[in-house]
Amino acid sequence: xxxxxxxxxxxxxxxxxxxxxxxxxxxxxxxxxxxxxxxxxxxxxxxxxxxxxxxxxxxxxxxxxxxxxxxxxxxxxxxxxxxxxxxxxxxxxxxxxxxxxxxxxxxxxxxxxxxxxxxxxxxxxxxxxxxxxxxxxxxxxxxxxxxxxxxxxxxxxxxxxxxxxxxxxxxxxxxxxxxxxxxxxxxxxxxxxxxxxxxxxxxxxxxxxxxxxxxxxxxxxxxxxxxxxxxxxxxxxxxxxxxxxxxxxxxxxxxxxxxxxxxxxxxxxxxxxxxxxxxxxxxxxxxxxxxxxxxxxxxxxxxxxxxxxxxxxxxxxxxxxxxxxxxxxxxxxxxxxxx
Amino acid sequence: xxxxxxxxxxxxxxxxxxxxxxxxxxxxxxxxxxxxxxxxxxxxxxxxxxxxxxxxxxxxxxxxxxxxxxxxxxxxxxxxxxxxxxxxxxxxxxxxxxxxxxxxxxxxxxxxxxxxxxxxxxxxxxxxxxxxxxxxxxxxxxxxxxxxxxxxxxxxxxxxxxxxxxxxxxxxxxxxxxxxxxxxxxxxxxxxxxxxxxxxxxxxxxxxxxxxxxxxxxxxxxxxxxxxxxxxxxxxxxxxxxxxxxxxxxxxxxxxxxxxxxxxxxxxxxxxx
Numbered sequence: 001x002x003x004x005x006x007x008x009x010x011x012x013x014x015x016x017x018x019x020x021x022x023x024x025x026x027x028x029x030x031x032x033x034x035x036x037x038x039x040x041x042x043x044x045x046x047x048x049x050x051x052x053x054x055x056x057x058x059x060x061x062x063x064x065x066x067x068x069x070x071x072x073x074x075x076x077x078x079x080x081x082x083x084x085x086x087x088x089x090x091x092x093x094x095x096x097x098x099x100x101x102x103x104x105x106x107x108x109x110x111x112x113x114x115x116x117x118x119x120x121x122x123x124x125x126x127x128x129x130x131x132x133x134x135x136x137x138x139x140x141x142x143x144x145x146x147x148x149x150x151x152x153x154x155x156x157x158x159x160x161x162x163x164x165x166x167x168x169x170x171x172x173x174x175x176x177x178x179x180x181x182x183x184x185x186x187x188x189x190x191x192x193x194x195x196x197x198x199x200x201x202x203x204x205x206x207x208x209x210x211x212x213x214x215x216x217x218x219x220x221x222x223x224x225x226x227x228x229x230x231x232x233x234x235x236x237x238x239x240x241x242x243x244x245x246x247x248x249x250x251x252x253x254x255x256x257x258x259x260x261x262x263x264x265x266x267x268x269x270x271x272x273x274x275x276x277x278x279x280x281x282x283x284x285x286x287x288x289x290x291x292x293x294x295x296x297x298x299x300x301x302x303x304x305x306x307x308x309x310x311x312x313x314x315x316x317x318x319x320x321x322x323x324x325x326x327x328x329x330x331x332x333x334x335x336x337x338x339x
Numbered sequence: 340x341x342x343x344x345x346x347x348x349x350x351x352x353x354x355x356x357x358x359x360x361x362x363x364x365x366x367x368x369x370x371x372x373x374x375x376x377x378x379x380x381x382x383x384x385x386x387x388x389x390x391x392x393x394x395x396x397x398x399x400x401x402x403x404x405x406x407x408x409x410x411x412x413x414x415x416x417x418x419x420x421x422x423x424x425x426x427x428x429x430x431x432x433x434x435x436x437x438x439x440x441x442x443x444x445x446x447x448x449x450x451x452x453x454x455x456x457x458x459x460x461x462x463x464x465x466x467x468x469x470x471x472x473x474x475x476x477x478x479x480x481x482x483x484x485x486x487x488x489x490x491x492x493x494x495x496x497x498x499x500x501x502x503x504x505x506x507x508x509x510x511x512x513x514x515x516x517x518x519x520x521x522x523x524x525x526x527x528x529x530x531x532x533x534x535x536x537x538x539x540x541x542x543x544x545x546x547x548x549x550x551x552x553x554x555x556x557x558x559x560x561x562x563x564x565x566x567x568x569x570x571x572x573x574x575x576x577x578x579x580x581x582x583x584x585x586x587x588x589x590x591x592x593x594x595x596x597x598x599x600x601x602x603x604x605x606x607x608x609x610x611x612x
Contacts, residue, residue: 085508087527131609147508
């Protein structure tokens with residue numbers, strides 16, 4: 001089911017949580033709404049679900065205007081951050097809930113066999129008789145997903161689905177959700193504040209800030225070509241340097257890099273830790289090492305430039321660096337934005 | 340031995356046990372002892388006398404009626420106090436505790452004044468041919484008044500802690516409001532409701548001060564058991580008083596046991612594997 005948001009507005013008291021957001025989600029697509037807290041991403045998701053009503057604009061499911069359809073008739077599957085499983089029902093009863101309360105009457109045996117199928121799909125065979133308090137967090141979220149899928153939703157909506165889980169479980173569940181999505185082909189929209197999760201999982205990432213979409217595109221598009229300093233900063237660790245653009249080249253304390261078609265004047269330059277390299281001789285930005293952090297994959301070096309900017313980057317594990325050393329940081333790649 | 344972070348377990352345990360023994364168990368034991376000093380046939384004759392049986396009947400039926408009334412009204416009150424904020428909310432919330440704080444005699448006198456045939460409520464109800472004061476209905480009103488806070492105050496915190504996402508999840512799965520209340524909210528409130536019901540019923544069984552003003556206290560029709568105990572005591576018939584009181588005691592115990600079992604059943608989902 002294709003979903004279209006047309007200039008949707010939501011205000012809480014006097015706070016404008018969502019300002020004129022328009023967004024198209026293609027049928028079968030897996031889209032991430034990514035943004036810091038307070039960016040309006042959860043509000044948008046809840047409006048698509050019908051758990052909040054838009055104050056302005058329209059939400060279309062296919063050709064149908066769904067703006068005012070109440071949540072129980074909208075045919076969406078919603079997965080909550082803290083699972084929201086019914087604690088007094090077993091796993092199987094939780095999954096069967098939607099089918100039991102549905103207007104479409106089903107035979108008991110039909111419900112039972114569908115519950116078994118769903119338990120198999122989420123790889124929880126044999127746990128149908130347990131209560132939610134008796135299974136782990138990751139298992140609970142899988143039950144929540146099975147419960148949402150049981151009613152054959154047109155759209156699957158997930159609100160920070162892995163937010164309450166620890167790192168390893170998150171990674172597993174992420175891959176697994178992608179597999180389920182590919183198997184069922186159901187239009188899926190999920191909210192996260194974790195860039196890695198969004199980039200890992202989604203076909204398309206929609207980045208929000210202060211109630212507005214600041215950029216959207218495939219993970220490749222947003223990573224390779226961020227359109228603003230905010231997007232660059234939000235997508236991952238980035239070093240910021242003050243720069244000056246003259247004739248299409250950005251200069252920052254002894255280093256320079258192409259600045260595209262940016263007009264002459266003050267600018268800011270962002271470089272990822274992997275975009276910087278270290279040498280004893282120069283050329284580059286003169287800096288001294290303040291700390292070296294050892295990690296399994298390499299060494300993270302923290303330096304301070306003569307202008308007082310902090311720069312962080314990674315070097316090969318073999319390289320001998322220590323705090324107090326003087327040297328030069330050179331730029332291999334950077335994003336330059338006008339101030 | 341495992342050391343506890345907080346010190347002084349032996350001391351505090353000793354104090355607690357001593358206190359429970361002295362204040363709770365000893366008087367009850369004395370009561371049982373006094374009642375047991377009657378022979379079985381005398382005991383039975385006293386507790387099964389027509390006047391005693393009539394008093395059990397009126398006490399238990401009125402307590403049941405008051406408890407059912409409080410179940411419905413208390414649940415509604417708890418619901419409104421948790422789900423809505425309105426002008427005067429704080430006042431209404433504070434008013435709920437009033438029956439706890441008010442001396443029961445004051446409650447009894449006010450209710451009698453209100454429901455007497457020339458009182459504010461009584462005169463209106465009299466037009467419809469309903470008589471409250473000096474009838475079992477009056478007993479029920481007094482019981483309901485004094486035990487209302489139990490249901491509200493046991494249900495309210497549980498309702499407040501209920502995750503709104505549970506209701507939203509049920510809605511997104513297609514549940515109607517009534518279905519959600521019946522299948523999701525009510526089962527989660529059941530343990531608290533049971534606790535409130537048993538406290539409310541027990542309080543109603545034992546209520547004395549508020550009732551004697553409004554009840555009329557006619558033997559065989561509006562005489563509650565607690566009053567009969569008091570009358571026997573006034574007649575220096577300690578054994579008979581103890582015998583009748585023991586019936587109240589046993590009823591309260593049995594009921595407490597039953598509600599505990601029901602509560603454990605309602606809470607079985609919280610047991611970890």
